[in-house]
Structure formats: structure tokens, C-alpha cells
Amino acid sequence: MRVVGIYNADGGVSGELRYAVDKILGRSDCGLCELTHGWNAFGKRSWREACRESPVPVEMIHRDVATESQLAAAGSLPAVLAGDEGTWRLVADRELIASLRKDPVGFLDHLERGLLRSAG
Numbered sequence: 001m002r003v004v005g006i007y008n009a010d011g012g013v014s015g016e017l018r019y020a021v022d023k024i025l026g027r028s029d030c031g032l033c034e035l036t037h038g039w040n041a042f043g044k045r046s047w048r049e050a051c052r053e054s055p056v057p058v059e060m061i062h063r064d065v066a067t068e069s070q071l072a073a074a075g076s077l078p079a080v081l082a083g084d085e086g087t088w089r090l091v092a093d094r095e096l097i098a099s100l101r102k103d104p105v106g107f108l109d110h111l112e113r114g115l116l117r118s119a120g
Contacts, residue, residue, distance in 0.1 A: 001082055003058045003091070003111065006070060007032050008077035011062035031097035032078035035107060036060060050104035056112045082115060091115065 008030035010018065037043040051058070063077055073081050073088035080092035091114050092107075100107040 003082050005032050005058050005060045005080045006066050006074055006077055007062050009062055010064040030078050031101040034101040047104045050108050054108040056108055
């Protein structure tokens with residue numbers, strides 16, 4: 001099983017620049033971007049440290065590389081999904097991500113508890 005976070009932004013230099021401009025102008029928001037890297041292109045230290053301590057490996061992707069089945073399962077972005085191609089399920093929606101956007105440890109703990117519940 002994979003855990004995949006989908007940013008509400010496209011990848012690449014042009015996608016990142018478009019997101020930054022839209023964010024400044026108040027036209028776009030991505031709680032997952034805020035959680036993992038904010039304005040730091042290399043990522044937040046708090047996110048990297050939380051990931052090292054967490055047993056949940058989360059793969060982050062931009063919306064322009066997400067598959068149709070991932071986008072269908074996600075609904076509104078950002079989102080975190082668990083599963084594999086064709087069997088994705090939503091484990092963290094936009095609202096949950098926004099509520100934990102400044103708490104990487106709490107976010108990963110929430111994912112771990114949710115994954116354990118669903119596996120049990």
C-alpha cells in the first residue's frame with residue numbers, strides 16, 4: 001500500500017511560480033504545501049524531521065502528475081490517499097490538512113492512526 005499526498009499545485013518551475021503568484025494574490029491555497037515546505041524550496045525542517053520519525057512513508061506529488069483514479073478519489077485538493085492504482089481511498093481531505101498545516105507530527109500521527117484503524 002502506498003500513501004500519496006497530492007498538492008493543489010502543478011510541478012516544475014512554471015507550476016511553482018504560478019502557485020507562488022496565485023498564493024500572493026489570494027487566488028490559490030494548498031495546506032499540504034504549507035505543511036511540507038511553505039516558502040522554503042528545500043522543505044521545512046520540521047516536516048523532514050517528522051517524516052524521519054514516522055512509520056508512514058508519504059509520497060508527495062503535484063496534481064499534474066496524479067493519475068485519473070487518484071484525482072477521482074481525492075475530490076478537492078490537496079488530499080492524501082492510501083492504496084494503489086485503481087483502489088485509492090481518501091485518508092486526509094482538504095479541511096483536515098488545513099487544520100494540521102502547522103503540525104507535521106500531528107498530521108503524520110493522524111495518518112498513522114487512520115491507516116491502522118482501516119487495516120484492523
